[in-house]
Amino acid sequence: MTAAPSPAGPLRRSRAAEALSPRATQALIRRNLCAWAQQQKQAPATCLSALDEVLPPLTSRNDVDVEIYALLAIVVRDFVRTWYGGITPDEDFYGEVVHLVAHCTRALEQRLRKLDVEALLLHDLAEIVDQHVQAYRAAHGSVGHQPRVDGRGAYHALVPLPFLVPVPPDGQDEEASGQDEDKTNLDEAARDKEASDQDEAAHDKEASDQDKEPSDQDKDQLRNNEAMHSQLLVQAALAVLLPTEDLENPCLTALVSHLLSDLVIGALVVEKATQPWLLLEAICSLSAALRSKQPPPPWQDDASTRRPSRILALVHALVHAALCLVALARWLLAFTALAPSLPPRRSSSSTAVLDFAAWRCAANLLELRGRKPWLTGLLDLCRCAAVHGPGRLAGLHGSLDRLLSHHIHTLLSPSLIAPSLRSLRGLVFPNNAPLGPSSLRAPENLDALRRRAAAALAALVPNALGRIYFGPCWSPSSPLPDAVLDHVEHLLAVLDDQYCNKHLVYSIIHLFLVKLLPELEEKGVVDLWAERLG
Numbered sequence: 001m002t003a004a005p006s007p008a009g010p011l012r013r014s015r016a017a018e019a020l021s022p023r024a025t026q027a028l029i030r031r032n033l034c035a036w037a038q039q040q041k042q043a044p045a046t047c048l049s050a051l052d053e054v055l056p057p058l059t060s061r062n063d064v065d066v067e068i069y070a071l072l073a074i075v076v077r078d079f080v081r082t083w084y085g086g087i088t089p090d091e092d093f094y095g096e097v098v099h100l101v102a103h104c105t106r107a108l109e110q111r112l113r114k115l116d117v118e119a120l121l122l123h124d125l126a127e128i129v130d131q132h133v134q135a136y137r138a139a140h141g142s143v144g145h146q147p148r149v150d151g152r153g154a155y156h157a158l159v160p161l162p163f164l165v166p167v168p169p170d171g172q173d174e175e176a177s178g179q180d181e182d183k184t185n186l187d188e189a190a191r192d193k194e195a196s197d198q199d200e201a202a203h204d205k206e207a208s209d210q211d212k213e214p215s216d217q218d219k220d221q222l223r224n225n226e227a228m229h230s231q232l233l234v235q236a237a238l239a240v241l242l243p244t245e246d247l248e249n250p251c252l253t254a255l256v257s258h259l260l261s262d263l264v265i266g267a268l269v270v271e272k273a274t275q276p277w278l279l280l281e282a283i284c285s286l287s288a289a290l291r292s293k294q295p296p297p298p299w300q301d302d303a304s305t306r307r308p309s310r311i312l313a314l315v316h317a318l319v320h321a322a323l324c325l326v327a328l329a330r331w332l333l334a335f336t337a338l339a340p341s342l343p344p345r346r347s348s349s350s351t352a353v354l355d356f357a358a359w360r361c362a363a364n365l366l367e368l369r370g371r372k373p374w375l376t377g378l379l380d381l382c383r384c385a386a387v388h389g390p391g392r393l394a395g396l397h398g399s400l401d402r403l404l405s406h407h408i409h410t411l412l413s414p415s416l417i418a419p420s421l422r423s424l425r426g427l428v429f430p431n432n433a434p435l436g437p438s439s440l441r442a443p444e445n446l447d448a449l450r451r452r453a454a455a456a457l458a459a460l461v462p463n464a465l466g467r468i469y470f471g472p473c474w475s476p477s478s479p480l481p482d483a484v485l486d487h488v489e490h491l492l493a494v495l496d497d498q499y500c501n502k503h504l505v506y507s508i509i510h511l512f513l514v515k516l517l518p519e520l521e522e523k524g525v526v527d528l529w530a531e532r533l534g
Contacts (some may be wrong), residue, residue, distance in 0.1 A: 019431045020422055025070050026051070028432055032073040033098060055098060058105040061414060067421035070432075072101060074425075078434050079263045084255075093255070100246060100256050107241040111516045116346050118408045122358040123351055124511055130361035132504040135159045136494045152499050159503045163229040166218040168499060226270065229506075230261040232525060233513060239528040240517045247532055265509070272428055274501035277446055280453040280492070282427055287456035289423075339399040342406050352396045353404040354383050365491065372469065446496075454488035455480060 018024060034054050051066065058065045076094055084093060139154035156167045234257045239247070247253060272278055359379075363369060369376045386394035393400040425432070458466075458480050466474040466484075473483040495501065514520055519528065 016426055016430055020426050022066075024432065025066060029055075029066070029069045029073050032077045033069060033094065056102040058102050059109050061418070063418035064414075064421065067418050067425065068101075068105065071421070071425055071429075072098070074429050074432060074434070075259075075263060075268070079267070080259060093252075096252055097256060097259070100242065100252070103243060103246065104237070104241045108516060115515060116348055117412060118353075118405060119349060119351060119356070120511075120515055121412070122353075122356040122408070124357075124515070125508065126356065126358040126361040128504065128507045128511060130357060130364055131159060132500070132507075133361070133365050133494050136497070136500055139500075140493075140497075152497065155497075155500050155503070159507070161503055161506055163225040164222065164499070164502060164506070165225065166222060168215075168219065168222065170497075226502075227262065227266060230265040230270070231257060233265065233509065234261040236520055236525045236528060237513060237517060239525060239532055240519050244532060247529070268428065269509070270502060270505055273505050274498045276495050276498060276501070277449055278427070279495045279501070280446075280449045283453045283492075284449075284456045285423070285427060287453075287460055290460060291456075335400070335403055339403060342399075342402040345397055345402060345405050349396070349405075352387055352394060352398070352401050353408065354387050354394045354401070359383070365494075366469070367491070368469075375468070450489050450492055450496075451485060453492060454485045457492075458484050458488050 029051060034051070051069065052062060055065075055069060058068050076097070080094070080097070135155050135158040139149075139158060140151040150167075151170050153167050156164065238253060238257060242253070363376060363379075383394070386400060388395065392398050394404070395401060459478075461469070463476045466476065470484050470487070473481050475481050475484075523531070
């Protein structure tokens with residue numbers, strides 16, 4: 001039975017939308033990042049000059065600069081001021097942080113322009129996601145069989161990252177969070193007991209602490225290993241991106257490196273981006289945004305909902321097939337006219353679009369080979385014929401390959417960066433505030449949240465594709481059949497383990513760093529710093 005919607009839901013959504021409005025974003029940046037600049041220019045606190053006149057540019061797009069500055073303003077306000085403000089009231093440090101971030105972002109943008117973004121996202125990144133999906137299902141696929149294996153240990157053996165050790169046992173995160181939540185209740189109950197019961201409880205607590213001491217030591221060691229690795233990544237990036245005069249300031253670089261490693265990579269990127277409930281919430285939000293762009297379904301009366309006769313169904317099928325043939329003919333004509341004028345792909349491109357790992361990743365994520373092997377074989381046959389067959393239309397630098405690359409570049413428009421950063425800010429920092437300690441856990445039961453995410457994804461599936469993939473159990477009616485939702489939940493299970501998600505997030509960070517900073521493949525951090533500082 002579905003619960004009635006809470007009246008606080010629309011109010012909460014309206015507040016979240018208001019916090020992401022341009023006016024609130026500008027006010028957030030001015031309050032937290034423009035004070036030091038106004039003091040240097042001796043400008044009044046109510047200065048209404050444009051942000052690009054007060055703050056240095058971060059990229060070549062003003063809308064992207066505003067969103068990055070909004071994220072930086074939240075980090076400075078809620079994380080940096082808490083420890084730096086207790087040391088000194090001087091706010092010049094915030095200006096130095098802004099200038100260092102500006103140096104890094106401008107250097108990254110120049111390197112990003114030389115990068116093959118479509119191959120990075122659809123091939124290299126897809127390979128990492130595909131590796132995570134296959135390793136997770138292989139490690140957790142034998143849970144119900146004997147002998148039972150530790151899922152996290154098996155996953156770490158398949159996707160080894162040396163710094164993510166020792167491997168925590170399965171379910172340790174949930175146990176730790178449950179112990180923190182019940183700590184207050186246990187203390188209150190202990191105070192109400194009699195003296196003899198208090199002694200017994202204290203004895204049991206001491207024995208329990210002794211049993212849990214190795215586990216606590218392992219968790220501390222794991223956190224220390226992650227912190228040192230994050231700091232190593234930041235030190236490597238700063239050694240390549242920052243100018244020499246900034247690197248010669250050891251105090252500033254040390255503070256900034258700790259800020260980026262502990263707060264940005266550690267607390268924000270890794271700890272939050274690996275939370276299963278946060279990933280499921282992101283899926284629900286993205287599905288709602290895509291569903292809002294779809295046209296509403298046509299109105300149907302009672303007569304139109306009846307089962308059509310076989311003759312009428314045959315007529316509908318023939319009309320639909322004719323429309324598909326017309327659309328295919330129009331596409332072929334457009335392709336014939338557009339193909340000669342398409343620009344060639346980058347000279348650094350070494351993989352055809354149809355050979356990208358994204359197609360294999362999507363098939364493995366949907367378990368297409370197990371559910372519809374005939375469809376997988378048919379698609380592979382068509383792809384192989386297009387890439388390696390006569391004419392090599394979809395081969396590297398072929399006509400179809402250049403057309404697909406052109407459409408991908410159209411979809412990956414730079415205008416999507418600012419809305420994506422805005423949505424990310426609304427998800428990680430609701431109402432421009434960090435998630436409180438009580439919000440770090442799932443806002444509802446994880447099973448119910450996964451069910452809601454499964455329903456949101458299934459609602460996006462077109463009716464024709466749903467009949468092909470789900471078979472007889474598919475029904476476009478609302479609510480969707482339980483068999484459909486159960487299968488989509490099974491597909492989303494690859495996001496259930498935070499420790500395994502950390503492997504995925506760190507692998508993505510390593511990929512982007514190596515692609516943007518190829519110097520890291522040739523030299524270590526110490527060698528880079530020695531080369532820059534002489």
